[in-house]
Amino acid sequence: MHKSALPQEGTETFKDQIRIILVETSHSGNIGAVARAMKNMGLGNLWLVNPSSFPDEASYARAAGASDVLDSARVVSSLDEALADCVLVMGTSARGRKVPWPVCAPPEAAAAAASHAEGGPVALVFGRENHGLSNDELQRCHYHIHIPSNPDYSSLNLAMAVQVMCYELRMYYLRSLEGGEGSPYLKSMTKPGDEGWDVPPAKVQDVEGFFGHLEQVLTDVDFHRRENPRQLMTRLRRLFQRARLDQMEINILRGILTAVQKAAGTQNKSKSTEAGTAATKQDNGHV
Structure with a gap:
């Protein structure tokens, strides 16, 4: 099986390969919730472009044990600075564009991120809570990521959108591990005889x-x-x-x-x- 470009979790390399970028976040509690979502899935490279308030008590309260992600977060004044050394940029977007842009769903976006990560940082860009990324910002992206939510209620909370992408990255990573290292995380346990069941099946x-x-x-x-x-x-x-x-x-x-x-x-x-x-x-x- 082909080995994922994402290295072993728990190493600094794994945490640094994928760069989560939040643009002009208005509610600092959302930054903390994003940090928690990232750490749940083994990621830790958070960049903040002009946040309204950070660091503060609300962000650390919402992080719930992921304060190390906030401690190491980079705060920059422009999106250009956050993207300068990246080899691939993908931005989340729920809107159609007058000029069509390459769009992919979260699983395909995770695969693209993993395949490019060996060459340098890969950026996943998330926009403002009230109106997302601007057209100019979206044009900086190689791909747009569309999360296929309910069209009657399509707006996702910022941390929820980040969680979706971090989950897909984690699943791609686990499926790609050689030697079955990821199997314990992916195997279902639904009946006697499955690995992890506490009592043997009845004869x-x-x-x-x-x-x-x-x-x-x-x-x-x-x-x-x-x-x-x-x-x-x-x-x-x-x-x-x-x-x-x-x-x-x-x-x-x-x-x-x-x-x-x-x-x-x-x-x-x-x-x-x-x-x-x-x-x-x-x-x-x-x-």
Whole structure:
């Protein structure tokens, strides 16, 4: 697999490759929220062009543990200064232009950023809270990034827009790691047997024992009649097999069934009929 241009997270190189630039941010709390979004995704290179107020208490309060990103943030007086040494510039835009400009969605923008990062800093530029980037500023960008939000309510909070792009960069980075290093972050854990699940999957014989126990209890409490089953056990079997039970869950369910039998006073009776029931099932070939 091709290795990402983004190096290992936690190194200064990784943090410095991608430059997040905020232009004339009016609310300092948004700067802190952006710092938090960046650090969540392993980025730390923040540039601020003419912020209304920074640093201040509001920005550090909203950073929530990402104060190091704010401590190292660069404050400059012009966008030209922030972009001077960059090899690729991409700016977020929600508006169409009279002159069409190259536009890409966040996943493609992340891939382009990673592919250019080996050659130098890559800038992701975010505009003002009230009206974004100006036409002149957008013309400084090689690409415009369009986040496909709800057209009836398309305006994103500044930190939300930054979070979307930082997330896509992180996902691209993890997918591109060699040797499966990124796999633990990307693998789903949805059922017994998946890496990270705490109990092994239930074995077939244990699941079958549970179904036999369940049918016996339902019969004991007069909920199920074997002579007129009406597909009850078939549907219950489908329900529980869909759940992909683990061994602990089987043990818990068997314990519940035993408690029901004790409460109903049918436990001894059930034990005497279990062997006969199992033999009948084998003869009939169905539940």
